[in-house]
Amino acid sequence: MEYRKLGNLDVSVIGLGTLRAFDVTDEADLAQRGQIIDNLLANDINFIDSAAMYGAAEAAVGATIKGKRDKFYLATKVRIEGKEPGEQQIARSFANFGVDYIDIFQVHNLIDTQTHLATLERLKEEGKIGMIGVTAMVNEAYPEVMDIMCSGRIDTVQIPYNVVQTEVEEGVLPLAEELGIGIMVMEPLKKGRYVKELKGEPDLAPLKEFGIKTWAQALLSWVVSNPQVSITIPATSRPERIQENALAGNLGTMPQELRDYVREETLRLL
Ligand SMILES: NC(=O)c1ccc[n+]([C@@H]2O[C@H](COP(=O)([O-])OP(=O)(O)OC[C@H]3O[C@@H](n4cnc5c(N)ncnc54)[C@H](OP(=O)(O)O)[C@@H]3O)[C@@H](O)[C@H]2O)c1
Numbered sequence: 001m002e003y004r005k006l007g008n009l010d011v012s013v014i015g016l017g018t019l020r021a022f023d024v025t026d027e028a029d030l031a032q033r034g035q036i037i038d039n040l041l042a043n044d045i046n047f048i049d050s051a052a053m054y055g056a057a058e059a060a061v062g063a064t065i066k067g068k069r070d071k072f073y074l075a076t077k078v079r080i081e082g083k084e085p086g087e088q089q090i091a092r093s094f095a096n097f098g099v100d101y102i103d104i105f106q107v108h109n110l111i112d113t114q115t116h117l118a119t120l121e122r123l124k125e126e127g128k129i130g131m132i133g134v135t136a137m138v139n140e141a142y143p144e145v146m147d148i149m150c151s152g153r154i155d156t157v158q159i160p161y162n163v164v165q166t167e168v169e170e171g172v173l174p175l176a177e178e179l180g181i182g183i184m185v186m187e188p189l190k191k192g193r194y195v196k197e198l199k200g201e202p203d204l205a206p207l208k209e210f211g212i213k214t215w216a217q218a219l220l221s222w223v224v225s226n227p228q229v230s231i232t233i234p235a236t237s238r239p240e241r242i243q244e245n246a247l248a249g250n251l252g253t254m255p256q257e258l259r260d261y262v263r264e265e266t267l268r269l270l
Helices: 027-042 057-064 083-097 113-125 139-151 172-179 205-210 215-224 240-249 256-269
Strands: 003-006 009-012 047-049 073-078 102-107 129-135 156-160 182-186
Touching: 003 182, 009 047, 027 057, 027 240, 057 083, 073 083, 073 113, 083 102, 083 113, 102 113, 102 156, 113 129, 113 139, 129 182, 139 156, 139 172, 156 172, 172 182, 205 256, 215 240, 215 256
Parallel strands: 047 073, 073 102, 102 129, 129 156, 156 182
Antiparallel strands: 003 009
């Protein structure tokens, strides 16, 4: 597994997202998520992203990493209007995870950013969180994201970036590189659509020699082959996907002609 700097952390380039996939409460579902956590460890993945807004996901992460907290960096997000509601939601995230330290706390989709940044800066000073980030997922939000990046108040940014959605290549990614801000990529598989909802089977033959065996690996390798990306966090509810997805973090940089091929093949099948 390749590791890169995300702010001051050394993270595996493939991490785990928990949107929908970890929003579970019953015993059998939690046991399966526990298997996912074990598979992360077996495949040298050390990063998990969640959010207050992902239903039971933070609590499911908390339950399944019990006794293994020191093996993972945890990121989560606050998303609510107002200082006190924000403080309460942040406190619940610590309780849901069952931890007294969270590695990265992000303002989710720029909701009441200035208010929450002040709270998160206080928590960082108190040593309760390690780094501060923001997340955004629409192109119109990127000018504001870049202003916040330039303000010096954040360490990480989480944005969508995949074979089809490449807008961040124009502004956010080069600025992050210039400022030393970590880039966390959400939706590398476009919520799974670019694997599960293609109108035919992608031709993997040109990618075999590079070591790629599945289309998900091609899409993930495409993302992390941009060195401006610190980590991507594909979500999954299925333990067997972890090893498959982790392989994309072992391949090194995909040559540009193969990156072009993966993009064209995806567009052909959408
Ligand atoms: N605004 C924000 O801050 C924001 C917004 C969106 C996402 N995020 C974060 O980014 C993470 C990733 O985004 P996402 O979950 O929306 O989308 P994603 O990671 O692009 O796709 C996740 C979907 O892909 C499927 N999948 C994963 N590995 C696969 C494989 N090897 N083969 C086939 N299907 C596979 C999963 O289904 P299975 O369960 O069947 O494997 C899941 O439904 C989220 O979990 C969340 O942590 C943040």
